[in-house]
Amino acid sequence: MAGAAGPGRVPGAAGGDGDDSLYPIAVLIDELRNEDVQLRLNSIKKLSTIALALGVERTRTELLPFLTDTIYDEDEVLLALAEQLGNFTVLVGGPDFAHCLLPPLESLATVEETVVRDKAVESLRQISQEHTPVALEAHFVPLVKRLASGDWFTSRTSACGLFSVCYPRASSTVKAEIRQHFCSLCSDDTPMVRRAAASKLGEFAKVLELESVKNEIVPLFTNLASDEQDSVRLLAVEACVSIAQLLSQNDLETLVMPTLRQAAEDKSWRVRYMVADKFSELQKAVGPEITQNDLVPAFQNLLKDCEAEVRAAAAHKVKELCENLPVDGRETIIMNHILPFVKELVSDSNQHVKSALASVIMGLSTILGKENTIEHLLPLFLAQLKDECPEVRLNIISNLDCVNEVIGIRQLSQSLLPAIVELAEDAKWRVRLAIIEYMPLLAGQLGVEFFDEKLNSLCMAWLVDHVYAIREAATNNLMKLVEKFGADWAQNTIVPKVLGMANDPNYLHRMTTLFCINALSEACGQEITTKQMLPIVLKMAGDQVANVRFNVAKSLQKIGPILDSSALHVEVKPVLQKLGQDEDMDVKYFAQEAINVLALA
């Protein structure tokens, strides 16, 4: 394709007689209207190649008009087109002609598919930067106005995203018009447009003069925050973050806080959820003083909200809220105003709330220090470790490292062990899988002694679980443990047990031996592999089950590189050759593969 694009670099050079290089471009152009979507999509993705070949003039006069009319196409084609046009300025002749790209993007900005519209808006925003100030007012601003006063809400929603890019570079009269248009979209008849306006309100406020923010944006914000539709109101919460950053503390108190307080107590749980979800951002935006006076009481209410979704969202934010409090007086606020409510949540009726809390509560220990942790947090951790819902227990266990730093894990080990054992034997295999994944972490923090004594037998029991996914995870777990505790430990505690399973009457367990060897050989090193593992693998080549035999071939292929060449040639080669003559075709196949990979042929 690069060669084909060559002649096109000189404008107008594509008209040469019977030029061979025209052929691929001709194919691309023809496929713009192929019946196969995939081919159309390919062509659209190479639109720049076509444009290069046509030259800037023909791109403007022929290609763009054609593209403007292709809005009937499939979404994926339109999406690709919208994306391509964002980088097309050079191909139509540079910034002086950037406005030529507006018509096709304008029609893409009105299609019903949100992803396509959003992409068209993104490209329009990109192109707006390439317009000269004169072109911006002559072409881009009129486009925004057209979209903003379009008949259908699709075009009006698209307009909402374009105000902030043209405002900073417009003249003051045009600025006033732009503000006026945005204002009317904020009170549009359809909730779709009001939602779009609400979600762009913060972004627009950032490019406005402070006076306009106070006089125009704040009233709009207040209106949207008390919209009859809760789907609009909840978006105003997001805008609140951006607007709050722009105002002084005094203005904040009088202009924004009444609305924010109202949102935190909104009748609709979805709005309150949004406040909880955006709590950290809000906290940063309003500063420490208002946080302490207003947000902390609001947060208490969210933690005891009647809707579980809201409580769960608030519970997720407990740690971040505490972290971001000013260090001065932080402990007092947490101990007196946050922790009492957190304690309630530990025995919440909803498991999602408890599990959200369990995922962050351990983080409080670093903030509160050793004494408070032992006295106040530890009872909560222990209660959650005994929770009936496995997810809660898992979340506590997965965050043990935070506590370890502060008070050491030993404080917990009494309760930890029963919790781990129970999870390890949970009837749901996904729960068992989750706890296996935390094993290496636990082993690291509890130390080898504790591990050998209490947890080793669990890890071995998983190797013979009746679910394959568990056996597989258990195998990987062993590898990670060996990486942690070293080859000596492996040789003494793991390897004998694993190799013992090679004589198990169940062929699935015999295969587990092979999988373990695959995983462990590298971590254990050449000596253990050659002396202890290899003989077992070779012996298993005579197994009566074909699945075991071909896994022997695969294992040999895997451990081959670790062995020295004499073992490879003297011991491995004959066995693989024998397996290569096996009656089972899969065994033959994998034996042959191993011979090839190990270069033993």
Place this chain on the structure above:
Amino acid sequence: MPFGLALQSADIISTVEFNHSGELLATGDKGGRVVIFQQEQENKTQTHSRGEYNVYSTFQSHEPEFDYLKSLEIEEKINKIRWLPQKNAAQFLLSTNDKTIKLWKISERDKRPEGYNLKEEDGRYRDPTTVTTLRVPVFRPMDLMVEASPRRIFANAHTYHINSISINSDYETYLSADDLRINLWHLEITDRSFNIVDIKPANMEELTEVITAAEFHPNSCNTFVYSSSKGTIRLCDMRASALCDRHSKLFEEPEDPSNRSFFSEIISSISDVKFSHSGRYMMTRDYLSVKIWDLNMENRPVETYQVHEYLRSKLCSLYENDCIFDKFECCWNGSDSVVMTGSYNNFFRMFDRNTKRDITLEASRENNKPRTVLKPRKVCASGKRKKDEISVDSLDFNKKILHTAWHPKENIIAVATTNNLYIFQDKVN
């Protein structure tokens, strides 16, 4: 007759719905097809044929399917159609069968691209060596083509049969209700929905009622109602909590002990519920009557209209031929002043809420020629039959009007008899 009926059963109309402007009318049928009619632009020379409806587009919305896990056939019958508020030049509607909801786009195309580099318009290839210049295709006008394309498929969320779909006034969500559950969907997201009502008891033997219909409030986005087979209507507020198992209002009329019979519960089952356009009232249809409820009064309806009270003495035979389980729908006119619902013998009824007058009309080809004025019909319950009256015993229970629709702005109505669609309009002066 059974033979003839079987032949055409795919054509039985199962739902009728005007779009928000009234310019389009969609019908769904038992064969899974959707037919859309478009009102003709007003013709100045023929004033009497104002805005007739002609076929605009026909497409196969659903196909019969088989659920292999449950060994169940899934019928292709269209249970409900709902139009989306118009968002651009194209039109969108939701159609549903028992299990799967689909979003369709109906769009017009009047241009097509012309001009290839390497072949002629008829497909013959050109000699590539003759290509000396590149040619960009150009769009040229062509005859208008209407296309229907499936945009989204919302599947696998209903264990029981979907009886209702309703689009929210926030324009981005809709609900779908089956016998025991109501789900909330986002119109752009097909891989998940939220369960907002679940009345399935832990033990199915304790099941005493099912959801029969559900609808969103026309302008309060957080409010919806659902009706039950026990004759109650529950209004739920989605602001209160994520799961709306607890209703905020329960509309129920105390039963009249004097009318109590074996059939009481069956005939009190609500077959349809519709909010008025204003959002102040809602209308429910049970087997024998239409009731209008003020949303502010839960203990009894503000108006009750008898649709075919003369059938009360026939309930026994209607039970035997299963007619008692027919699900009649009801609708409001554009200004909420008149309501309409169907009956048997191809009769349909209208009730004027202001004058309290009611009328029975007949939709039939035998008795009415096109462009004639409909004559009111009367059914006599017992005793002596007057001239022009029809005896209850001669009513044909196979001819029922279950589905009707009223143009949102004008006095134009669509009435579906078994497999005919009638469109009537106010007399043009």
